[in-house]
Amino acid sequence: MEEQSKKILLALFLGLISFTAMIGFFTLQQSLMVAAIVLMVTLWTNEGLPLAVVSLLPIVMFPASGVLSTKEAAVNYANPIIYLFLGGFLIAISVEKTGLHKVIANKMLGLFPSSTRGIIFALIITSGLLSSVLSNTTTTLLLLPIALFLTADVKLKMRLALGIAYGASIGGILTPIGTPPNLILMGIMEELGMEAIPFAQWMYMVSPLVFIMFIVVGFVMSLGLKDVHIETDLSTKPLTPDQKKVLYVIGGLIFMLLVNAPIKPYYGGLGLSEPGILLTAGLLLFAPPFSILNWMEDKENIPYRIMFLFGAGFAIAAAFTKTGMASEIASHLIAFSSMPILLFLLIIATMVTFTTEITSNTALISIMLPILFKVAEQTGVDAALVMMVATVCASYAFMLPIATPPNAIAMSSGVVSIKTMATYGIVFNILGIILIVAIAKSFWIGVL
Numbered sequence: 001m002e003e004q005s006k007k008i009l010l011a012l013f014l015g016l017i018s019f020t021a022m023i024g025f026f027t028l029q030q031s032l033m034v035a036a037i038v039l040m041v042t043l044w045t046n047e048g049l050p051l052a053v054v055s056l057l058p059i060v061m062f063p064a065s066g067v068l069s070t071k072e073a074a075v076n077y078a079n080p081i082i083y084l085f086l087g088g089f090l091i092a093i094s095v096e097k098t099g100l101h102k103v104i105a106n107k108m109l110g111l112f113p114s115s116t117r118g119i120i121f122a123l124i125i126t127s128g129l130l131s132s133v134l135s136n137t138t139t140t141l142l143l144l145p146i147a148l149f150l151t152a153d154v155k156l157k158m159r160l161a162l163g164i165a166y167g168a169s170i171g172g173i174l175t176p177i178g179t180p181p182n183l184i185l186m187g188i189m190e191e192l193g194m195e196a197i198p199f200a201q202w203m204y205m206v207s208p209l210v211f212i213m214f215i216v217v218g219f220v221m222s223l224g225l226k227d228v229h230i231e232t233d234l235s236t237k238p239l240t241p242d243q244k245k246v247l248y249v250i251g252g253l254i255f256m257l258l259v260n261a262p263i264k265p266y267y268g269g270l271g272l273s274e275p276g277i278l279l280t281a282g283l284l285l286f287a288p289p290f291s292i293l294n295w296m297e298d299k300e301n302i303p304y305r306i307m308f309l310f311g312a313g314f315a316i317a318a319a320f321t322k323t324g325m326a327s328e329i330a331s332h333l334i335a336f337s338s339m340p341i342l343l344f345l346l347i348i349a350t351m352v353t354f355t356t357e358i359t360s361n362t363a364l365i366s367i368m369l370p371i372l373f374k375v376a377e378q379t380g381v382d383a384a385l386v387m388m389v390a391t392v393c394a395s396y397a398f399m400l401p402i403a404t405p406p407n408a409i410a411m412s413s414g415v416v417s418i419k420t421m422a423t424y425g426i427v428f429n430i431l432g433i434i435l436i437v438a439i440a441k442s443f444w445i446g447v448l
Contacts, residue, residue: 007048015039030325032065037316041363048090052305058315067319076318077311081187084275085310086302090282091250092134093301094292098242101130103144116156117222123147124163124218128171128210132178133250136168137405144413145417156225157415162424163221165406166398170213173392176202177278180306180395181365184313185387188369191318194384197448199274205447206392209439216431220424245290247296253281299379313366320370330374337379342441344381345389348372349433352393357429360396368394369446370405389440396432399425 019035026034036058041056059077062068084201104126112122123143131139147160158326172179176186176199189196197205239247256277260270285293336347356364369387376383397403399422401411407425410416 004048007046008043008047011039011042011048014042018289021054026325026441027323027327029065029067030328033062033067033319033323036061036065036067037363037416040312044363050305050408052308055305055308055312058312058319062315068315068322071212072318072322073315076314077308079187079192079311079314080273080275081183081314082307082310084177084186085183085281086307087275087278087280087282088133089135089303090293091253091278092138092247093298094246094249094285095134096138096142097298098240098246098292100243100246100249101134103239103243104130114448117218117223119150120163120222120225121214121218122157123160124167124170124221125214127164127167128174128214131168131171132174135306136172136179137409139168140164140406140409143217144409148413148415154415157413158420159221159225159415161410161416162421163217165404166217166221166412166424166428167214168406169395169398169404170210170217173206173395174203174210175199176274179395180310180313180362181391183310184317184362184365185369185391187310187314188317188366188373189384189387191314192373194373196274197384197388198269199260201447208443209392209435212435213428213432217334217428219428242292243397245292246285247283249284249290253278256281309362315361316363316366317370320367326370326374329371330378333371333375334379336373337381341381342437345385345386345437345440346433348386349389349393349437352390353397353429353433356394356397357400361397361404365391365394382445385440385445388444388448389436392436393433395427396429396436398428 015035015038016326018029018038022031022034034260039061040054040057043049044051058068059070059073062073063070102189112118127139127143130143134142143164144161147164148157150160151157155248173182176182178199182202186196256272260272260274260277282291286295320444339347352364352368372386372390373383375381376386395404398407401408401418401421403425407421411418411421
């Protein structure tokens with residue numbers, strides 16, 4: 001109790017300091033908003049209050065400080081993107097419940113040689129591809145125990161653990177539902193009246209980046225290890241009826257997403273709501289003939305706290321826009337936008353990548369996207385391009401345990417030190433920045 005009180009007092013103190021520092025430069029409402037955000041980020045970081053409780057604070061704090069009305073704050077917790085996430089997580093729960101993830105992981109591991117390098121590549125790619133449809137947290141938790149039992153060598157255990165964590169972060173950007181910043185980008189684009197990026201187009205854009213990062217990370221993580229044979233037992237039984245049912249739902253979902261996506265200028269798509277499609281797929285799992293999920297048994301596994309976190313992120317973004325804070329900060333970033341687009345993207349990518357190492361990528365991207373939209377609006381820079389670069393960079397933080405949930409899980413295994421993670425991480429941070437900016441300038445700029 002005493003420890004929790006200290007954490008809450010620290011958050012209040014930092015919020016007060018932030019307000020005092022801001023009031024001389026910004027309006028009262030803007031300063032109060034910054035103080036509220038600092039308080040929430042501190043409580044998220046030090047866990048002074050449960051994540052879900054902190055995530056609901058905008059509904060109380062923003063109206064109390066006159067930043068947003070209660071309705072303006074609360075409506076963010078019903079954003080369609082949250083229900084897209086809910087549908088995706090219902091599918092993830094069914095995959096775990098039926099053990100389908102083990103079958104998928106074993107099949108993928110069987111595609112690679114059972115050498116040290118082959119296993120490292122297999123785990124990185126398996127982690128990445130699973131993370132594109134499951135949460136990166138879930139993926140890392142599922143694969144890490146498998147990896148740690150593959151070998152008794154501590155050095156190799158460390159490489160495998162980091163490979164899984166980094167693979168989950170790399171592959172999480174492959175789909176719009178793979179990681180929270182992706183979902184926040186989709187939600188904010190909708191709120192700002194921008195044209196949403198279709199599911200298939202998103203995958204088409206980021207696939208080259210993901211593929212290159214898989215190769216680079218796999219190669220670096222396997223350097224200095226002897227190419228020895230590792231005994232693995234990847235035998236699997238035939239698919240059970242329930243596993244087949246889940247596969248049918250996932251196959252149908254992928255088909256619907258593909259035919260729904262417009263391919264300009266040839267095909268306009270079905271025009272259906274992607275959150276609606278995903279939620280429908282998730283809800284089907286409760287009904288015959290599937291009947292995989294049972295509300296009384298499985299409701300505890302639904303991540304309501306993460307849904308509240310999304311709502312908080314959207315509320316923060318709305319507050320930045322409503323108070324004019326986004327325009328204020330954008331006015332300072334406009335000086336950089338006069339630079340060549342390549343240099344401007346490099347600055348944004350570097351700033352987001354290293355900032356998210358020490359703060360929540362969800363909170364950071366919620367703050368940054370409205371700001372970058374204002375910069376683009378005032379300078380003529382392609383808003384979708386800049387926002388996409390920032391969003392991907394928010395997931396590509398590899399240095400510190402607090403940067404991403406996969407990093408924290410790898411650290412909790414006991415085989416990874418902070419020094420080791422930071423050493424590998426800074427290399428992958430820099431490589432990620434260079435690749436993201438290069439691909440954005442040469443490829444995304446012609447697709448968006």
